[in-house]
Amino acid sequence: MSPPSAWQLLRIWFGLGLQSFGGGAATLYLIRQAVVERHGWITEAEFTRDWSICQVAPGINLLGVTILIGWRIAGPLGVALTLLGLLLPSVTITVILTALYSRIQGLAVVHAALRGIVPATVGISLLLVLQLVRPLLTTSRGEGRSSLLVSWLLLAGSALLVALGHAPVVVVLSGTGAVSALFQWYRRRSSVPAERRS
Amino acid sequence: MIHPLIYFWLLLRASLITTGGSGNLPILHQDLLALGWATDRQFAEALAIGQISPGPTGLWVICLGYLTYGLPGSLMALVAITLPPLTVLAVDRLYRRIGDHPAVQGFVHGLSLAVAGIFLVVIAGLLRNNGVDGRSLVIVLVSLGLGLTRRVPVILIILLAALAGILLY
Numbered sequence: 557m558s559p560p561s562a563w564q565l566l567r568i569w570f571g572l573g574l575q576s577f578g579g580g581a582a583t584l585y586l587i588r589q590a591v592v593e594r595h596g597w598i599t600e601a602e603f604t605r606d607w608s609i610c611q612v613a614p615g616i617n618l619l620g621v622t623i624l625i626g627w628r629i630a631g632p633l634g635v636a637l638t639l640l641g642l643l644l645p646s647v648t649i650t651v652i653l654t655a656l657y658s659r660i661q662g663l664a665v666v667h668a669a670l671r672g673i674v675p676a677t678v679g680i681s682l683l684l685v686l687q688l689v690r691p692l693l694t695t696s697r698g699e700g701r702s703s704l705l706v707s708w709l710l711l712a713g714s715a716l717l718v719a720l721g722h723a724p725v726v727v728v729l730s731g732t733g734a735v736s737a738l739f740q741w742y743r744r745r746s747s748v749p750a751e752r753r754s
Numbered sequence: 755m756i757h758p759l760i761y762f763w764l765l766l767r768a769s770l771i772t773t774g775g776s777g778n779l780p781i782l783h784q785d786l787l788a789l790g791w792a793t794d795r796q797f798a799e800a801l802a803i804g805q806i807s808p809g810p811t812g813l814w815v816i817c818l819g820y821l822t823y824g825l826p827g828s829l830m831a832l833v834a835i836t837l838p839p840l841t842v843l844a845v846d847r848l849y850r851r852i853g854d855h856p857a858v859q860g861f862v863h864g865l866s867l868a869v870a871g872i873f874l875v876v877i878a879g880l881l882r883n884n885g886v887d888g889r890s891l892v893i894v895l896v897s898l899g900l901g902l903t904r905r906v907p908v909i910l911i912i913l914l915a916a917l918a919g920i921l922l923y
Contacts, residue, residue, distance in 0.1 A: 576808045583810060606846075612862045613845040615838030616775040616812035623842050639836065646809025647816060651828050653807050654820040657799065665920055672893055672919020674798045674884040676911055679897030680805060681877045684776065688870045692863060710864055715871035718780070719878075725780045726771065729868045736864025737857040744856040 559629065560595065562637055568595075569622070569641025576646060583618055587625070597629050618642075699743070706739050756791050756823050758830070765815065765834035770841075772869060775812020778835075780872035782815070783879075786822070794883040796821045801880075805908050889922045 560568070568590055576583035584607070591597045598606075603625075610620035619639065626638035660666050689711065696707040714732045717723040764785045768778035779797075786792035800821055804814025812835060819831030852858055884890060893915055900906040900914075 573809060576810075609846050609849055610773075610839075610842055612773060612849070613839065613842035614771065614773060615769045615778075615841075616810045616835060617773065617839075618775070618810040618812070619836065619839035620842040623839055624846060627843060635840075642809070643832070643836065646807065646813060647832055650803070650807040650809065650813045650816050651820060651825075654800075654803050654817045654828070657803060658821060661799075668923040669916035669919045670799065670802075671884060671890070671923045672915040672917070673802045673912055674880060675890040675893035676897040676915030677798060677802045677805065678877050678881045679894040679899075680901050680908060680911065681776075681801070681873065682894070682898050683901040685870050685873050685877075688774075688866060688873075692866055692870075695863070707863070707867060710867045711871045713871070714868035715875050718784075718872050719875040725784045725872055728872065729772070729781075729865055732868035732871075733861040733865040736867070737861035740856040740860025740863070 560597070562630070562633065565626075565630065565634065566637045566641045569638045570645060571641075573642040574645040576642075584621070587618075587621065591625055591629075598625060602628070703739075703743065706736070710736060756827075758823075758826070761791065761823060761827070762830045762834060765819070765831055766837065769815075769835050769838040773865075774869070775810050775814070776873065777869050778815065780869065780876055782818070783876050792818065792822045794880055797876075798880045798884065802912060806912055889918075893918055 572583065572586050572590060575586060588603055592600050592603050606621050606624040606628075607617070609624065610617040613620045619642070622638045622642050623635050626634035626636075628634070630637070657666075661670075693704065693707055696703040710732050714728050717728050718725060764782065765778075768781040768785065772778050772781065779801075782792075783797060787794070796818060800814045800818035803817040804811050807813060807817075815831045815835050816828045819827035819829070821827075823830070881890065881894065897911045897915060900911050901908070
């Protein structure tokens with residue numbers, strides 16, 4: 557497939573940014589459809605690999621995958637164009653919505669609506685936590701009972717340290733990561749000789 | 755008074771050391787509330803608007819920026835959430851080399867668990883501040899249930915909840 561012109565690249569990602577109502581999964585689906593299926597700029601395997609790299613990179617995964625794909629298509633210019641295209645429409649609409657909201661937030665009816673919206677946000681956030689945790693625990697279960705137990709302890713421990721101990725979040729995050737790193741390292745080192753013996 | 759440089763640094767740091775659009779939430783929540791630069795209510799509002807608006811849900815930080823520090827706040831938030839993902843290019847190179855190491859995989863695993871655990875604490879706080887009663891718990895469960903079906907768009911759930919709020923409160 558021929559590489560796209562700068563204008564085409566910008567236009568396509570602008571369209572993605574504009575259509576991406578409904579959060580991450582919907583947007584990722586649209587991006588994949590555009591760059592893999594419709595235009596064939598990258599292969600399906602590259603797309604999957606890029607997405608998994610973004611899971612461990614800092615910040616918003618969708619921006620990360622946009623950057624990686626932009627880089628593959630057209631280097632630094634590709635990154636600038638795809639980011640601009642994706643963010644311009646969605647950020648503009650987000651700011652306008654927030655501005656509208658802050659104009660009307662004093663109204664009684666808005667207060668009542670918000671008292672309904674906040675619990676809904678909590679419900680949706682719970683769903684998000686479930687989606688975050690499920691693959692992690694599935695991996696641990698596959699590794700055996702001790703891995704699963706450690707994962708549950710890390711999950712509950714980090715929550716309790718912040719909720720009851722009011723520990724600094726940054727410390728809890730890096731501490732939990734470090735404990736898990738040590739555990740995995742130890743587990744693999746001790747399991748290698750066992751595999752060799754069998 | 756909000757100090758612009760520190761404010762920007764806190765936004766940037768929270769996104770730099772975490773992954774995902776909401777990974778920065780627990781850190782930001784602690785940092786900004788401690789300084790009195792944001793309230794629980796503003797966090798709840800920003801998350802809700804972030805769910806409704808297009809683009810990655812991580813754009814909720816832009817709403818938070820606007821609600822706490824106006825247009826300059828939203829612009830700083832935009833820069834603060836756009837810069838960290840650029841490091842993906844370096845992570846991509848690095849991961850090719852050391853991604854298979856058990857300690858690296860273990861660290862990422864633990865970090866993700868802690869983000870999820872702390873997330874629970876934060877959303878419990880949001881609910882508590884909004885006022886916990888039978889009605890709000892029903893809305894939590896119904897929206898969780900509707901979300902689990904994967905058939906109902908988030909924007910519709912939010913709109914239904916707004917309607918429920920107007921009718922119930």
